[in-house]
Amino acid sequence: MEAEDYAAGCCFSLMCQEDGADLGDGFADDDGGKLLLMCSAGDDNDGEEDEEGYMDHLVSKESSFCSADPSPSMASEDWFQCARRDTVRWILETRGHFGFSHRTAYVAIAYFDRFSLRRCVDRSVMPWAARLLAIACVSLAAKMDECQAPALSEFRADDDYDFSCDSIRRMEMLVLSTLDWRMGAVTPFDYLPCLSSRLRRFNGGGRGGGGGLIAVKAAALIFSAAEAASVLDYRPSTVAAVAVLAATHGALTREPLESKISSLSPTCLLEKEDVYACYTMMLRDPSSPSKTAKRSASDRGDADSTYARLDAASFSVAAAMNNNKRVRLELPAVHR
Amino acid sequence: MGDGRGGGSNRPAWLQQYELVGKIGEGTYGLVFLARLKPTHPQAAGRRGSPIAIKKFKQSKEGDGVSPTAIREIMLLREINHENVVKLVNVHINHADMSLYLAFDYAEHDLYEVIRHHREKLNLSINQYTVKSLLWQLLNGLNYLHSNWIIHRDLKPSNILVMGEGEEHGIIKIADFGLARIYQAPLKPLSDNGVSSSIYIPISSNMREPKDGTLVMECSHSLIPPSYHWYSQVVVTIWYRAPELLLGAKHYTSAVDMWAVGCIFAELLTLKPLFQGVEAKATPNPFQLDQLDKIFKVLGHPTVEKWPTLANLPCWQNDQQHIQGHKYENTGLHTIVHLPQKGPAFDLLSRMLEYDPRKRITAAQALEHEYFRMDPLPGRNALVPSQPGEKIVTYPVRPVDTSTDFEGTTSLQPTQPPSGNGPPGGQPVPRQIPRQMQQPMGGMQRMPPGANMGAFGAAPQAGMVGMNPGNIPMQRGAGGQSHPHQLRRKADQGMGMQNPGYPQQKRRF
Numbered sequence: 001m002e003a004e005d006y007a008a009g010c011c012f013s014l015m016c017q018e019d020g021a022d023l024g025d026g027f028a029d030d031d032g033g034k035l036l037l038m039c040s041a042g043d044d045n046d047g048e049e050d051e052e053g054y055m056d057h058l059v060s061k062e063s064s065f066c067s068a069d070p071s072p073s074m075a076s077e078d079w080f081q082c083a084r085r086d087t088v089r090w091i092l093e094t095r096g097h098f099g100f101s102h103r104t105a106y107v108a109i110a111y112f113d114r115f116s117l118r119r120c121v122d123r124s125v126m127p128w129a130a131r132l133l134a135i136a137c138v139s140l141a142a143k144m145d146e147c148q149a150p151a152l153s154e155f156r157a158d159d160d161y162d163f164s165c166d167s168i169r170r171m172e173m174l175v176l177s178t179l180d181w182r183m184g185a186v187t188p189f190d191y192l193p194c195l196s197s198r199l200r201r202f203n204g205g206g207r208g209g210g211g212g213l214i215a216v217k218a219a220a221l222i223f224s225a226a227e228a229a230s231v232l233d234y235r236p237s238t239v240a241a242v243a244v245l246a247a248t249h250g251a252l253t254r255e256p257l258e259s260k261i262s263s264l265s266p267t268c269l270l271e272k273e274d275v276y277a278c279y280t281m282m283l284r285d286p287s288s289p290s291k292t293a294k295r296s297a298s299d300r301g302d303a304d305s306t307y308a309r310l311d312a313a314s315f316s317v318a319a320a321m322n323n324n325k326r327v328r329l330e331l332p333a334v335h336r
Numbered sequence: 337m338g339d340g341r342g343g344g345s346n347r348p349a350w351l352q353q354y355e356l357v358g359k360i361g362e363g364t365y366g367l368v369f370l371a372r373l374k375p376t377h378p379q380a381a382g383r384r385g386s387p388i389a390i391k392k393f394k395q396s397k398e399g400d401g402v403s404p405t406a407i408r409e410i411m412l413l414r415e416i417n418h419e420n421v422v423k424l425v426n427v428h429i430n431h432a433d434m435s436l437y438l439a440f441d442y443a444e445h446d447l448y449e450v451i452r453h454h455r456e457k458l459n460l461s462i463n464q465y466t467v468k469s470l471l472w473q474l475l476n477g478l479n480y481l482h483s484n485w486i487i488h489r490d491l492k493p494s495n496i497l498v499m500g501e502g503e504e505h506g507i508i509k510i511a512d513f514g515l516a517r518i519y520q521a522p523l524k525p526l527s528d529n530g531v532s533s534s535i536y537i538p539i540s541s542n543m544r545e546p547k548d549g550t551l552v553m554e555c556s557h558s559l560i561p562p563s564y565h566w567y568s569q570v571v572v573t574i575w576y577r578a579p580e581l582l583l584g585a586k587h588y589t590s591a592v593d594m595w596a597v598g599c600i601f602a603e604l605l606t607l608k609p610l611f612q613g614v615e616a617k618a619t620p621n622p623f624q625l626d627q628l629d630k631i632f633k634v635l636g637h638p639t640v641e642k643w644p645t646l647a648n649l650p651c652w653q654n655d656q657q658h659i660q661g662h663k664y665e666n667t668g669l670h671t672i673v674h675l676p677q678k679g680p681a682f683d684l685l686s687r688m689l690e691y692d693p694r695k696r697i698t699a700a701q702a703l704e705h706e707y708f709r710m711d712p713l714p715g716r717n718a719l720v721p722s723q724p725g726e727k728i729v730t731y732p733v734r735p736v737d738t739s740t741d742f743e744g745t746t747s748l749q750p751t752q753p754p755s756g757n758g759p760p761g762g763q764p765v766p767r768q769i770p771r772q773m774q775q776p777m778g779g780m781q782r783m784p785p786g787a788n789m790g791a792f793g794a795a796p797q798a799g800m801v802g803m804n805p806g807n808i809p810m811q812r813g814a815g816g817q818s819h820p821h822q823l824r825r826k827a828d829q830g831m832g833m834q835n836p837g838y839p840q841q842k843r844r845f
């Protein structure tokens with residue numbers, strides 16, 4: 001991973017050559033579709049070792065960003081599922097609009113999901129609250145990962161909402177503190193370069209440029225999975241491995257899937273159940289109604305009752321805010 | 337002190353938990369204050385009156401939202417926990433103006449001041465035990481950062497703090513992560529990240545307030561680059577910048593930090609910066625001819641034989657005339673640092689100043705170097721040698737401007753000479769600072785449920801908004817990580833609290 005490796009031309013970028021028809025809104029109008037892949041030299045063992053070391057590091061880090069055991073959350077509510085899907089689509093569109101990397105969009109989605117796990121967004125303030133949250137998440141993700149983050153005013157691209165910069169900034173602060181300032185994130189995109197080069201090695205390098213196309217397909221699959229369910233449901237390494245396999249082989253039955261995944265990532269301790277569930281979710285027709293969250297039906301009963309109480313408690317505040325939502329939204333000055 | 341200034345009563349509750357002592361630094365990012373925890377502070381238990389450095393980020397432009405530098409710095413500080421890295425105690429948001437305050441354990445000294453004290457006041461070199469201990473601890477902190485894939489990118493003496501009297505006396509803390517990055521994303525060149533002088537450097541940042549209250553430029557001494565203290569610094573100096581960066585490498589490794597360590601090592605030995613180039617500020621490109629000139633004059637002409645990837649570096653390719661056309665004689669590092677050429681100290685230094693970043697010694701390798709196995713062995717209190725008979729140097733405490741309140745406004749009363757934190761040479765106030773081993777960065781800012789933005793109520797599991805949101809066992813940095821610029825680590829170098837293992841060899845008395 002030495003500096004000059006990159007300079008020597010080992011770093012390649014891939015242009016998206018697909019029409020994006022099946023890729024969701026974010027991809028469809030994404031003319032760039034660049035998927036920058038880091039690729040270590042691959043011509044010496046050092047590169048491979050670094051790659052393994054880096055993978056290990058990512059795997060050890062990613063667990064702190066996954067959600068814990070199933071817990072009651074908004075995720076089980078249909079209205080929230082809808083709002084979330086819209087949000088993810090908006091984030092993907094926004095990525096295309098600003099030319100952000102795939103990673104940035106994914107990080108923004110992860111912020112959204114982590115926030116949603118910790119705070120409830122009342123149904124009555126949808127959809128504007130979700131949009132405001134999405135803007136803050138994208139802005140923060142861009143600040144973490146992009147060279148140049150857009151000014152807050154640039155997020156007024158569409159005419160649906162007109163949030164003041166102050167509102168967006170306050171939302172940014174709320175996201176930062178809710179996520180406890182842990183803005184570092186491991187994403188499936190961090191694994192793609194390593195997994196792609198592993199795949200190349202396993203396939204004897206014979207596929208040539210195929211790796212690039214696979215990476216682009218995998219990226220699309222990763223986002224369709226992100227649209228279907230919380231990105232906290234599966235480990236980023238699982239999502240990446242599954243996406244690379246699905247992009248390479250298409251639909252597989254369980255057994256060949258398991259054998260391929262263990263050859264692809266021998267060092268990652270992937271749980272088979274997780275792999276299969278993630279695979280199934282990823283390849284599901286995205287337009288079909290989603291009951292995809294792996295932790296759905298069984299805990300819903302309890303979740304609903306908890307939620308009912310909480311909704312009632314926060315309703316008055318939220319409803320009061322709701323009256324002010326037209327055109328320019330000014331959030332109440334928060335506690336001083 | 338502190339009370340009665342800045343209208344204490346209408347201050348936010350969190351701010352009232354601190355007793356302000358005064359301002360200790362200023363820069364474009366904002367201000368730094370010295371404060372003490374009042375007994376009412378939730379973290380005050382057992383550490384009453386502990387000195388805290390509070391860094392107030394200047395409110396960013398509303399249209400920009402929260403500053404990216406602040407986000408990155410806090411995010412990194414949240415993830416790191418090592419004895420030789422500065423400890424972030426708390427993050428506070430002032431909701432009135434959306435400004436951010438970071439609370440750190442206060443360090444009384446920094447290497448810049450330590451070196452300056454020896455050069456200007458004592459006219460005496462730093463003793464070998466102290467040099468070695470400082471370097472050892474610096475390498476331990478850096479090895480930890482690099483093991484966690486963090487490059488500091490801006491190491492220099494003023495960013496390396498040294499704890500004053502107390503439990504952690506003489507322990508160094510690497511500070512200022514404003515430019516540090518986790519290198520998972522391909523790194524951007526420094527000039528894209530706000531380090532380039534044109535974006536980042538404020539002219540006023542190199543001013544400090546002396547006792548009479550007038551602002552003076554501090555760079556009257558030729559050795560002092562403009563604004564040079566951690567608490568006040570914002571200027572990015574090029575003196576510690578690795579040659580690959582100066583030649584325009586677009587991607588770089590943790591080896592850039594090791595170059596800086598080499599420069600600092602030499603400076604500890606000679607009390608003088610090793611390569612004092614004059615920065616060309618007009619150009620946005622990284623190419624710094626004068627700095628390279630200073631380096632090559634000492635270390636000799638770089639060659640493609642010694643540094644194979646040199647030919648790929650943009651500025652090397654483009655500069656046939658200045659550097660490539662010039663023939664530098666190797667004047668010899670040893671004549672500058674006055675070290676025996678065959679000795680371990682010189683060997684270690686020259687490995688740190690290796691041109692080829694691939695060949696440059698890593699922090700992990702440096703810690704294994706023979707230099708650290710020889711007497712005097714490095715110790716935990718770098719400032720106080722445990723050998724009897726060694727003279728103990730008392731370093732001056734940081735000057736405090738007691739006329740400025742937390743809002744940064746200066747009171748109208750005549751400025752008092754700093755009391756308690758006296759002028760250079762004064763007696764430091766003895767402090768008891770209980771060690772905080774194992775304590776995670778407790779009490780990070782959390783929103784009281786429902787306190788903010790009513791629509792975003794806390795989720796039922798509000799208790800999760802704590803240190804470990806998912807209640808997942810943190811497996812940060814499980815063993816087996818490796819690093820492009822270092823050998824695989826032998827022992828666990830995870831994110832957990834770590835003590836530098838001092839060389840286990842019996843000290844001779």
